[in-house]
Amino acid sequence: MALLNILNYPDRRLHTVAKPVAQVDDRIRKLVLDMGETMYAAPGIGLAATQVDVHERLIVIDLSETHDELMAFINPEIIWTSDLKQISEEGCLSVPGIYDDVERYEQVRVRALNEKGEPFELEADGLLAACIQHEMDHLLGKVFVEYLSPLKQTRIKTKMKKLATAM
Numbered sequence: 001m002a003l004l005n006i007l008n009y010p011d012r013r014l015h016t017v018a019k020p021v022a023q024v025d026d027r028i029r030k031l032v033l034d035m036g037e038t039m040y041a042a043p044g045i046g047l048a049a050t051q052v053d054v055h056e057r058l059i060v061i062d063l064s065e066t067h068d069e070l071m072a073f074i075n076p077e078i079i080w081t082s083d084l085k086q087i088s089e090e091g092c093l094s095v096p097g098i099y100d101d102v103e104r105y106e107q108v109r110v111r112a113l114n115e116k117g118e119p120f121e122l123e124a125d126g127l128l129a130a131c132i133q134h135e136m137d138h139l140l141g142k143v144f145v146e147y148l149s150p151l152k153q154t155r156i157k158t159k160m161k162k163l164a165t166a167m
Contacts (some may be wrong), residue, residue, distance in 0.1 A: 001030075004038040004052040008164060009095045010157045015141040018050050018057045020075050024117035028058065032072045032115045035060045040067045044093045046131045048138030051094050059135035063128060073112040076136055079121070082107035088130055090144050096163075098156055102147045104130045 007014050031054060041049040049058040062070045074082055084106040092098045103141060107125040110132055114120055124132055134144055145156050 001033050001037045003041055004034050006038065006047075006093050007053055008053050009012060009092070009143050009160050010143060013053055014050060014094055014138070014143055016050060016055045017141045018048075018055045018139040020056060021056045021076075021113075024074055024089070024113055024115065027110065028074065029115050031058065031059060038061065038092070040089045042093045043126075048135045048137045050099075050138040050141070057139050058096075059139065061128070061131050061135065063131070071112065071127075072115040073132070074114070074117075076110050076112035076132070076139075078108050078111075078133070078136065079111050080109040080123075081105040083124075086126075086130070088127075090130065090134060092134070092144050094138075094143060095145060095156065095160065098145065100145070100148055100152065101131075102134075102144055104133045108132055110136075112137075 033043050035047050035052060046061040049056050057075045059073045059076060060070055082105055084101050087093060087101050087103045087108045089099050090102045106129065108129045109121060109123045135158045145153050
């Protein structure tokens with residue numbers, strides 16, 4: 001396994017729309033493991049392939065405290081959303097140190113393939129539902145700060161650019 005480099009906002013590669021995974025093979029299974037290791041080291045609870053400059057439809061999520069419940073969602077699609085929405089604070093490994101409130105569907109049902117290439121459906125609510133929606137946004141080239149006001153977006157871009165030049 002290897003740690004992957006996480007792209008930082010406002011890197012334009014974060015706005016790339018991911019292509020479907022053509023085949024779940026050893027390359028994809030290794031990518032799942034590498035993304036999991038990268039996410040745990042960051043530390044985070046979700047990571048999209050787009051964030052590590054791989055523009056294929058793959059996300060990993062693990063909400064456990066023990067880092068032993070890694071879920072892979074390959075070619076995920078949301079097939080149902082609840083009518084109710086919730087507002088909760090979000091952060092992002094591509095926007096380190098920035099947190100703000102984002103409105104998301106309270107419940108979702110997602111269809112995807114696992115790392116064995118087997119199809120599955122999962123109904124999620126609360127933090128898991130928000131995390132799925134957040135990571136799937138990355139696959140569409142969208143970062144959570146784009147839900148914020150233009151003023152906040154400008155401030156975050158400026159802050160992130162200053163951080164990048166300070167490194």
